[in-house]
Amino acid sequence: MALGPTIQQVRKRDGHLEPFMPWKIAQAIGKALRASQEADGERARILSAHVVGRVEDRFRRRIPGVESIQDIVEETLIQHGLAQTAKASILYRQRRTEIREAKKLLGIQNDLNLTVNAVTVLEKRYLLRDDEGRVVETPGPVSEACHRPRFPACPVLFVCVTVA
Numbered sequence: 410m411a412l413g414p415t416i417q418q419v420r421k422r423d424g425h426l427e428p429f430m431p432w433k434i435a436q437a438i439g440k441a442l443r444a445s446q447e448a449d450g451e452r453a454r455i456l457s458a459h460v461v462g463r464v465e466d467r468f469r470r471r472i473p474g475v476e477s478i479q480d481i482v483e484e485t486l487i488q489h490g491l492a493q494t495a496k497a498s499i500l501y502r503q504r505r506t507e508i509r510e511a512k513k514l515l516g517i518q519n520d521l522n523l524t525v526n527a528v529t530v531l532e533k534r535y536l537l538r539d540d541e542g543r544v545v546e547t548p549g550p551v552s553e554a555c556h557r558p559r560f561p562a563c564p565v566l567f568v569c570v571t572v573a
Contacts, residue, residue, distance in 0.1 A: 415465050415469075416429045416461075416464055416465055416468060416472075416473060417429055418472050419472065419473055419474070419475060419478065420472050420473065420474045420475065421474075421475055422474075422475055422476070422509075426472065429473075431457060431461045432457075434457040434460050434461060434478065434482065435453050435454050435456075435457035436453075437482065437498075438453040438456050438457050438460070438482060438486075438494075439453035441486070441494045441497055441498045441501070442491070442494055444494075444497055445491070445493040445494040445496075445497045447491050447493055447494045448491065448494070456482075456485055456486070456489060456491075459485050459489075460478070460481050460482050460485050463481050463484075463485065464477075464478055464481055467481070479498075479502060482498065483495050483498055483499060486498065508524070532544050
C-alpha cells in the first residue's frame with residue numbers, strides 16, 4: 410500500500426503556507442522536459458517521485474520552501490543526466506525572479522500574476538488613484554464585487570481590483 414507524502418505544507422515566497430501538492434512538481438518537470446525535448450511525461454513522473462523523496466528526507470519535521478524544492482528539482486535533473494532541462498529550469502527561474510524584482514521595485518502588488526506590462530497598463534489607465542495621484546488599488550482576484558462595466562475598454566478580461 411503506497412502512502413502519500415509526509416510533507417503536508419510548503420512555504421511560498423511571501424511566507425504563507427499552502428498544501429504540498431506533489432503533482433505540481435511532476436507538472437513543472439514535465440513542462441521543462443517538453444521544452445528541452447529531453448524526455449517524456451513518464452520520465453517526469455519518475456523524476457518527481459525522486460524529488461518528493463528527497464524533499465521528505467531533507468525536511469523531516471520542517472516545512473520546505475518553494476525555492477528549496479526547486480533547487481532539489483534542478484539537482485535531480487542534473488543527477489539524471491538532463492543538463493539541458495536543468496539549464497532551462499535555472500534560466501526560467503532567473504527570469505521569474507527578475508520579473509518579481511521588477512514588480513517589487515515598481516511597487517506592484519500583483520494578485521493575478523500579471524506581467525509587468527499588463528499591470529503597468531492597468532495602473533496607468535484603470536486603477537483608482539487618491540487625491541495626490543497615487544494608485545490606491547491593486548489587481549486582485551475576481552469576485553462578485555467586481556463589475557465588468559467599470560472597465561469597458563480594459564484589455565484584461567474580468568479584472569477585479571481591491572483597495573490596497
